[in-house]
Amino acid sequence: MAVQELGGIAEIEGWRPERERSFPARFVLGLVNFARRKPLGFTCGLIVLALIIVGDLVPATGNFLYHVAGTPFGGGYDSVSTALTSAEGKPIPYVASFIARDRYDQNHLRERLQGPSSKYLLGTDELGRDILSRLLYGARVSIIVPFGAVLISEAMAASIGIMSAYYGGWVDKIFQRVVDIFQALPGLVVLITILGIFGSGLWQLIAVIGVLGGPPGSRIIRGQVLSIMASPYIEAGRVIGAGDRRIMMTYVLPNVMALIILGSTIRLGGVVLLEASLSFLGYGLPPPFPSWGQMLSLQGREYMRSAPGLAIYPGIAIGIVVFSYNLLGDALRDVLDPRLRGSR
Amino acid sequence: MQRYIIQRLILSLPTIIGVSILTFVGLRVVLPQDVIDTIVGEFGRNDPELRKNLEEELGLNASIPKQYLTYMTGVLQGDLGESLHNGRSVTSELKRRVPISVELGLWAQLTAIGASVPMGVWAAVKQDKFPDYGLRSLAILLNAVPGFWIAVLVITFGSIWFNWAPPIKFKTLTEDPIAHLKIMLTPALIIGLTPSGGLIRLVRTQMLEVLRQDYVRTAHAKGLSSATVFYKHALRNALIPVVTVVGVGLPGIIAGTVIFEQIFVIPGMGRYLVDSVNIRDYPVIQGLNLVFATLLIVSVLLVDISYSFLDPRIRYR
Numbered sequence: 001m002a003v004q005e006l007g008g009i010a011e012i013e014g015w016r017p018e019r020e021r022s023f024p025a026r027f028v029l030g031l032v033n034f035a036r037r038k039p040l041g042f043t044c045g046l047i048v049l050a051l052i053i054v055g056d057l058v059p060a061t062g063n064f065l066y067h068v069a070g071t072p073f074g075g076g077y078d079s080v081s082t083a084l085t086s087a088e089g090k091p092i093p094y095v096a097s098f099i100a101r102d103r104y105d106q107n108h109l110r111e112r113l114q115g116p117s118s119k120y121l122l123g124t125d126e127l128g129r130d131i132l133s134r135l136l137y138g139a140r141v142s143i144i145v146p147f148g149a150v151l152i153s154e155a156m157a158a159s160i161g162i163m164s165a166y167y168g169g170w171v172d173k174i175f176q177r178v179v180d181i182f183q184a185l186p187g188l189v190v191l192i193t194i195l196g197i198f199g200s201g202l203w204q205l206i207a208v209i210g211v212l213g214g215p216p217g218s219r220i221i222r223g224q225v226l227s228i229m230a231s232p233y234i235e236a237g238r239v240i241g242a243g244d245r246r247i248m249m250t251y252v253l254p255n256v257m258a259l260i261i262l263g264s265t266i267r268l269g270g271v272v273l274l275e276a277s278l279s280f281l282g283y284g285l286p287p288p289f290p291s292w293g294q295m296l297s298l299q300g301r302e303y304m305r306s307a308p309g310l311a312i313y314p315g316i317a318i319g320i321v322v323f324s325y326n327l328l329g330d331a332l333r334d335v336l337d338p339r340l341r342g343s344r
Numbered sequence: 345m346q347r348y349i350i351q352r353l354i355l356s357l358p359t360i361i362g363v364s365i366l367t368f369v370g371l372r373v374v375l376p377q378d379v380i381d382t383i384v385g386e387f388g389r390n391d392p393e394l395r396k397n398l399e400e401e402l403g404l405n406a407s408i409p410k411q412y413l414t415y416m417t418g419v420l421q422g423d424l425g426e427s428l429h430n431g432r433s434v435t436s437e438l439k440r441r442v443p444i445s446v447e448l449g450l451w452a453q454l455t456a457i458g459a460s461v462p463m464g465v466w467a468a469v470k471q472d473k474f475p476d477y478g479l480r481s482l483a484i485l486l487n488a489v490p491g492f493w494i495a496v497l498v499i500t501f502g503s504i505w506f507n508w509a510p511p512i513k514f515k516t517l518t519e520d521p522i523a524h525l526k527i528m529l530t531p532a533l534i535i536g537l538t539p540s541g542g543l544i545r546l547v548r549t550q551m552l553e554v555l556r557q558d559y560v561r562t563a564h565a566k567g568l569s570s571a572t573v574f575y576k577h578a579l580r581n582a583l584i585p586v587v588t589v590v591g592v593g594l595p596g597i598i599a600g601t602v603i604f605e606q607i608f609v610i611p612g613m614g615r616y617l618v619d620s621v622n623i624r625d626y627p628v629i630q631g632l633n634l635v636f637a638t639l640l641i642v643s644v645l646l647v648d649i650s651y652s653f654l655d656p657r658i659r660y661r
Contacts (some may be wrong), residue, residue, distance in 0.1 A: 181362035184644075188599035189617060189636045193629055196621035197375070273490050277603055280492050281618065296496050298607065304500040311500040315493035323488035 041331020055143030152210025161221030424631035445612035455536025464547025486541030591647035
């Protein structure tokens with residue numbers, strides 16, 4: 001009754017409730033706002049986007065899903081593991097194979113160790129392979145490994161953090177001891193051990209880096225959840241009879257989502273560096289598939305003297321990627337987390 | 345104070361035990377190939393007698409918990425087992441190699457702190473002027489560039505421009521101190537670069553925070569020279585949180601030593617690790633993982649304790 005009256009008055013005054021903007025509009029507005037406040041972070045976001053396209057994350061994910069869906073009983077395991085490293089005959093075409101001049105393992109033995117020319121924009125390596133093409137294909141590793149590993153570690157961090165803080169008591173104690181142990185592991189040493197003994201590959205890299213990074217990242221989420229648990233809406237949820245899972249999934253998780261996104265963007269750069277170090281030491285993807293770290297590795301050291309480009313370009317590529325991830329993470333942190341604003 | 349240290353020591357014990365269980369399970373139970381097969385090779389694979397003898401000799405026929413207890417008793421007595429490859433005792437090999445790696449790590453840490461503190465202070469003092477922008481860009485750059493790439497560049501262009509190559513023959517500190525320091529210098533400088541990116545930023549923000557405090561204004565007002573104010577009044581307080589970041593950066597330093605021992609051919613633990621992983625020398629790998637983790641735990645503990653020395657507020661938590 002009262003509401004209707006109010007509506008009547010509003011109509012008389014010519015006032016209309018502001019229409020809720022549609023989701024795409026809000027999204028675009030948010031992006032414009034972000035670009036205006038953090039131009040550098042926005043530029044880095046664009047670079048990351050460009051790398052995601054060049055690094056074939058979208059077709060790779062699509063092809064992976066296609067393969068998983070197409071062979072549900074493990075018959076196509078081999079094709080799954082080659083889904084990311086080969087470029088042909090896939091339902092969704094890869095971008096890198098269109099831009100790059102050659103395939104990554106295409107060699108021209110008569111034109112080895114050349115300098116930059118109009119034919120090979122960045123020159124060729126010791127087997128006469130086009131460096132630019134190899135860099136473009138190598139972007140795939142520097143995109144897919146960090147995104148995959150961070151997906152795994154953030155999923156682990158979120159579940160450990162939320163469960164640990166939600167249940168408390170002995171669950172919390174056990175989880176925290178496990179986190180302690182993981183925090184005490186020297187990352188690279190453990191990675192070398194595991195990948196060296198069990199063999200390396202794309203999936204192993206993603207899984208091991210992801211799992212090792214998960215528990216230590218749960219600390220910050222646990223802290224946040226502890227403070228959320230004290231807030232009245234959790235109690236309200238309990239009162240209306242929500243179960244544990246419902247409270248964790250619909251009351252707690254959305255409130256730590258910003259923290260999870262932040263944690264993942266900040267971690268991306270570190271994973272790229274870790275992957276590069278592993279490939280550099282020879283525990284990355286098996287050759288001939290190029291990874292930027294492996295292109296710098298010690299085997300090619302004698303050739304670097306005659307063709308210094310071999311030593312320069314992959315490093316610059318790693319630098320640009322890590323730089324973009326880091327600055328994007330910083331900018332997102334400043335925008336999303338008001339507590340940390342200006343603490344740079 | 346003593347109570348705090350004892351408390352921290354007791355808390356780190358379960359962690360070390362957990363790490364030992366993890367390395368034991370990882371390297372004894374879930375191996376992709378049998379240890380015996382690795383030892384006997386192709387020829388003895390079908391000889392059950394030999395296999396049985398070896399299992400008994402290595403104590404592999406006992407139950408897993410019993411094997412763990414035997415192993416840990418050995419570890420506590422300073423016996424990490426023997427290499428499968430050449431039968432040498434892991435402990436004696438480590439005695440030679442641990443000091444080298446620890447020294448390299450210390451030099452790297454010293455480089456990082458020694459380079460980043462003055463730079464951070466300078467950036468804070470010249471806030472929003474050219475040096476500040478330059479140093480902040482440098483810090484972001486250092487964070488983004490992998491250390492081993494800098495090493496590759498140094499080696500490549502060192503040999504192209506100056507005909508310089510890193511020394512290959514290793515000398516210990518007691519043998520030839522000057523040659524030893526020459527070998528350690530380049531890798532230590534480059535390992536220290538990576539953590540100093542974050543440190544410069546941290547020192548700068550901490551300095552800015554402290555410089556805004558009242559007591560700094562008082563110090564200025566009573567006519568002290570600005571150098572005294574910056575270094576005696578402000579820097580001391582600004583450095584306290586920096587200590588924690590040094591603790592956080594330790595795994596990075598360890599990773600740095602592992603990589604740089606490969607590049608600069610330094611016979612430390614990292615080189616031992618890579619060599620033994622490549623030939624699947626399981627007892628060595630197991631011992632090394634344990635020692636690396638223990639070193640990390642102990643150094644984080646030391647950093648925390650020194651933090652509580654510097655900042656008395658910590659002890660009363």
